Amino acid sequence: MADKIEPTFIPELLWGVSPADLLSLPRSYLLDKGMKEYEQVISLLRGKYQEKLKGGAKCSVCGINFADQIDEIWEFHEGKAILKEIRPVCRLCREARDMKQFGPGSLDEAIDWMTYVNDQTKQDSELAVGKAYLRWKEVNAIRRWEIKIESGSTELSSDDEKKLESALNLLLSMKHLRG
Numbered sequence: 001m002a003d004k005i006e007p008t009f010i011p012e013l014l015w016g017v018s019p020a021d022l023l024s025l026p027r028s029y030l031l032d033k034g035m036k037e038y039e040q041v042i043s044l045l046r047g048k049y050q051e052k053l054k055g056g057a058k059c060s061v062c063g064i065n066f067a068d069q070i071d072e073i074w075e076f077h078e079g080k081a082i083l084k085e086i087r088p089v090c091r092l093c094r095e096a097r098d099m100k101q102f103g104p105g106s107l108d109e110a111i112d113w114m115t116y117v118n119d120q121t122k123q124d125s126e127l128a129v130g131k132a133y134l135r136w137k138e139v140n141a142i143r144r145w146e147i148k149i150e151s152g153s154t155e156l157s158s159d160d161e162k163k164l165e166s167a168l169n170l171l172l173s174m175k176h177l178r179g
């Protein structure tokens, strides 16, 4: 078992501007927004994501289920959102990491899974979720963000990581313009 589940909630202003969101944008959107120069790095990133999931990779957190998605691990510090790692995970581990922040479903299921995977008491899990929620309220109050890609986090070259960083910050600035 590589890593434990650490609940982390994404500040609302950063919703929709993750690398995974970038991968989901239609080509027409990129062209429309003058982001053609990022097509290549997006395609390289897509390759990395696919590579991590190919061949029935196991979840890097629980080691039990097959990984069917990539979880992006962020740190939020003084207005900087720092991408630390991308890891192949199963649905249960991803949903426990963000406590299903973005989707329907019961919080209880996520807490039970975290308790099991982290091999801790339910009380420990609830405490961790409570802390993560308080932290989220703090970072959610921050109105200006800059996205940073920690070197090596995506396994792209450092030039490509810089390009990815500027593509994400561009998405972020467009989001702010939309209000």
Ligand SMILES: [Zn+2]
Residues within 6 Å of the ligand: 059, 060, 061, 062, 063, 064, 065, 089, 090, 091, 092, 093, 094
């Ligand atoms: Zn898992």
